[in-house]
Amino acid sequence: MRSDxxxxxxxxxxxxxxxxxxxxxxxxxxxFGGTRVICSAIAVEEVPPWMRYxxxxxxxxxxxxxxxxxxxxxxxxxxxxxxxxxTHEIQRLIGRSLRSAVNLEKIxxxxxxxxxxxxxxxxxxxxxxxxxxxxxxxxxxxRLMDKKTLSESPLLRNIAATSVGMVGGKPMxxxxxxxxxxxxxxxxxxxxxxxxxxxxxxxAERNPFSRGQFNSMLDLAAKGISxxxxxxxxxxxxx
Numbered sequence: 614m615r616s617d618x619x620x621x622x623x624x625x626x627x628x629x630x631x632x633x634x635x636x637x638x639x640x641x642x643x644x645f646g647g648t649r650v651i652c653s654a655i656a657v658e659e660v661p662p663w664m665r666y667x668x669x670x671x672x673x674x675x676x677x678x679x680x681x682x683x684x685x686x687x688x689x690x691x692x693x694x695x696x697x698x699x700t701h702e703i704q705r706l707i708g709r710s711l712r713s714a715v716n717l718e719k720i721x722x723x724x725x726x727x728x729x730x731x732x733x734x735x736x737x738x739x740x741x742x743x744x745x746x747x748x749x750x751x752x753x754x755x756r757l758m759d760k761k762t763l764s765e766s767p768l769l770r771n772i773a774a775t776s777v778g779m780v781g782g783k784p785m786x787x788x789x790x791x792x793x794x795x796x797x798x799x800x801x802x803x804x805x806x807x808x809x810x811x812x813x814x815x816x817a818e819r820n821p822f823s824r825g826q827f828n829s830m831l832d833l834a835a836k837g838i839s840x841x842x843x844x845x846x847x848x849x850x851x852x
Contacts, residue, residue: 616791617646624775624787624837627844629748631852639753641848643745646789647735652745654753656723656762671718672725674750676707678742680731703739706812710743710772710803711750713811719767725753736790740774740801747772748845752852771806773841777830779822784829786837798822802834806842 619625625646633651634640640653660673678700682688692700711727727750729742751771757763776788778796785792793799797819803811815827822830 615785617789621783621785622833622836624840625789627841629745629844629848631748631752631848638756639749641745641749641752643741643748645735645737645741645744645787647733648731648737648741648789649733650738650741650745651728651730651732652742652749653728654725654746654749656720656725656753656757658723660722660724672720672723673717674708674712674715674720674725674727676704676711676727676729676742676746678704678707678729678731678739680734680738684731684734703742706739706801706803706814707742707746710774710811711746713805714747714750714768714770714772716767716769719765720763725750734790736788736793737776737801740776740803743772743774743803744841744845748848751845751849755849771842771845772803772811773806773838773845774801774803775834775837775841776801777834777837779826779830784826784833786833798826798830800830800834802831802838804835804838808835 628644630642633642634653637653638655643650643652664673679692680689682691727746729746731738754766754768777786777800778788779798780792780796788796798817800815802813805811
């Protein structure tokens, strides 16, 4: 039995609360158990300088991620002048994942910014950010189409993410911090709603994992993400 009494193949309680921020056209508070992230999306009428220099057509999508100082039990320092390696790696993961869901040619000469602010961290913050960021992105596209800013949807697919791992020799879905910190293997999986995978990050923290263990973790992730897709769609319909 896990510390929170879940089955090994069970997600933490998941919440997606749309319209969380007053001044943003698209925002979502995503909750994975004790992990809470505010995700917002906005489109600005410009593209990055490198796109103008290279004369690239279409637009761009990028993501920013940060953990608030008291999102963990001990206060962490704000990353103001420069961001740390972990934050930079997570931002790039979120951006890559969300760009896989969009035809950038169809968003015009615009940049979509997806911001992910971790207000409570209990494991799986990058997966929660991708799931919430995708939900905020979908809401933003709907708003832009309603305003006739976009004539057609640039969305190619829906994506979501979850963590899995080997804990005590057993595969477990959606690890909380306590499980993640003691896992023999930690894996983050980003999957599209057609069943194909966008990214898989897997690391053996102690002993190497077998092909059979890898497959069992991947199967658990696919099961969990399929449940997340249903909750994303429900949240969009209610917004």
